[in-house]
Amino acid sequence: xxxxxxxxxxxxxxxxxxxxxxxxxxxxxxxxxxxxxxxxxxxxxxxxxxxxxxxxxxxxxxxxxxxxxxxxxxxxxxxxxxxxxxxxxxxxxxxxxxxxxxxxxxxxxxx
Amino acid sequence: xxxxxxxxxxxxxxxxxxxxxxxxxxxxxxxxxxxxxxxxxxxxxxxxxxxxxxxxxxxxxxxxxxxxxxxxxxxxxxxxxxxxxxxxxxxxxxxxxxxxxxxxxxxxxxxxx
Numbered sequence: 001x002x003x004x005x006x007x008x009x010x011x012x013x014x015x016x017x018x019x020x021x022x023x024x025x026x027x028x029x030x031x032x033x034x035x036x037x038x039x040x041x042x043x044x045x046x047x048x049x050x051x052x053x054x055x056x057x058x059x060x061x062x063x064x065x066x067x068x069x070x071x072x073x074x075x076x077x078x079x080x081x082x083x084x085x086x087x088x089x090x091x092x093x094x095x096x097x098x099x100x101x102x103x104x105x106x107x108x109x110x111x
Numbered sequence: 112x113x114x115x116x117x118x119x120x121x122x123x124x125x126x127x128x129x130x131x132x133x134x135x136x137x138x139x140x141x142x143x144x145x146x147x148x149x150x151x152x153x154x155x156x157x158x159x160x161x162x163x164x165x166x167x168x169x170x171x172x173x174x175x176x177x178x179x180x181x182x183x184x185x186x187x188x189x190x191x192x193x194x195x196x197x198x199x200x201x202x203x204x205x206x207x208x209x210x211x212x213x214x215x216x217x218x219x220x221x222x223x224x
Contacts, residue, residue, distance in 0.1 A: 001157070042115070042214040043155070043198070092154050098143055098202060100212070102154030 002027050002095050004103035012109045013083055020079045021106045023093035028073035033100070034066070037090040046091075049076045083110045113138045115201050117215035124222050127188045132197055132218045135181040140204025142211075144182050146175050147198040149217065155198055189222045196220070 003026040013019050023032060034046040047057045047068055055068040069077045080087050088110045094100040114137045124130055134144070143162050147155035159168040161177040168175045172193065174185045184197055196217040203211045 004154075040216065042216045043200075044214075045212070094154070096157075099145060099157050099160055100147075100155070100200075101157060104152070105154050107152075 002029065002101050004093060004095065004101060006093060006103040006106050008106060009104065010107040010109075012111060014111055015084055017083055018079055018081045019083065019108060020077050021091050021093075021108075023076045023078070023103055025074045025095055029095045030073070031095070031097075032070065032076045033094045034068065034076075034078045035092040035094060035102075037092060037105070039089075043092070046078070080108065083108075085110045113201070113203060113213050115199060115213050115215040117197075117199060117218050119218060120216070121219045122221070124186075124189055124220070126190055126222055126224050129185070129187045129189070131186070132184040132220070133181060134184070134199035134215055136199075136201045136213075138201055138203050138213070141179075141201060142204040143202040144177055145200045145202070145212070146182070146184055147200065149196045149198055158197075186220070189220075191222045191224050194220055194222045 005024045007022045032049045035043045037043050045058050046061045047055045049055045049068045049070040051070045051073050065081055067079045090105045090107050092102050092105045094102045116135050118133045143160055145160050146158040149155040159175040164179045166177050172187045176183045196219045198217045200212045200214040
């Protein structure tokens with residue numbers, strides 16, 4: 001397993017602004033994943049971040065809204081852009097292949 | 112359409128009162144089924160992987176079982192520290208990786224002392 005940290009742990013943001021979430025892993029990994037967990041809903045994969053290539057986005061998620069960086073094998077960022085209240089959610093990063101190991105999450109509230 | 116349904120949504124147990132959580136799935140083919148535990152304010156913590164019908168895995172008071180249509184997470188003599196949300200996820204046959212995991216919405220378990 002891996003130890004994963006995320007920053008910030010929570011934030012309250014105004015509509016129309018952007019927030020960048022950081023994810024740090026204690027070991028080098030090829031792929032990192034970003035999830036969204038909305039209240040009462042299941043975890044939904046946003047995108048897969050590979051080092052040295054463009055992120056791969058799942059259906060319903062686009063790069064303009066959720067740009068991702070992956071500058072090295074232990075770090076990734078997810079930006080939530082031009083936020084609206086519907087973006088209020090918990091955002092999680094994870095690593096692993098089949099079994100996923102998750103960070104503690106970032107709780108985002110958009111007002 | 113691939114689908115994962117967990118029941119019940121919430122469960123309250125007295126300490127020591129054993130019970131089971133259900134995860135039923137409809138997928139084109141099952142490669143693996145995963146159970147996670149999620150505490151408030153934390154990310155999901157991996158518990159078990161099951162790959163074939165009839166397989167069982169145990170960890171302390173938890174035992175996970177798998178059939179061709181569903182999985183059960185049995186909790187024997189639960190303690191208050193077992194209180195958490197339990198998530199299951201299925202992975203579709205023929206594909207690997209996180210982009211083929213379908214999560215249920217979870218069962219929120221509360222164990223009362």
